[in-house]
Amino acid sequence: MSEFYEGMAEVLEIDVDQVTPEFEMKNIDWNSLAIVSTIALADECFGVILNGRVLDLCKTIADIENLIAAKKA
Numbered sequence: 001m002s003e004f005y006e007g008m009a010e011v012l013e014i015d016v017d018q019v020t021p022e023f024e025m026k027n028i029d030w031n032s033l034a035i036v037s038t039i040a041l042a043d044e045c046f047g048v049i050l051n052g053r054v055l056d057l058c059k060t061i062a063d064i065e066n067l068i069a070a071k072k073a
Contacts, residue, residue, distance in 0.1 A: 021062035
């Protein structure tokens with residue numbers, strides 16, 4: 001998961017120490033570029049393709065992790 005957190009820190013332009021399951025997306029500019037970058041990151045790290053519309057509804061990093069887990073199942 002650390003590779004994913006490092007990638008999310010880069011996507012969100014925050015320090016990797018801030019990336020936790022509780023991190024709220026409202027604290028940053030969660031825009032279409034960040035969403036597309038997160039889709040690419042999930043594919044690279046986990047081999048899953050996330051739905052952009054569903055990803056846009058995520059409120060926390062945990063929500064994104066739950067989407068990834070559901071796709072992997």
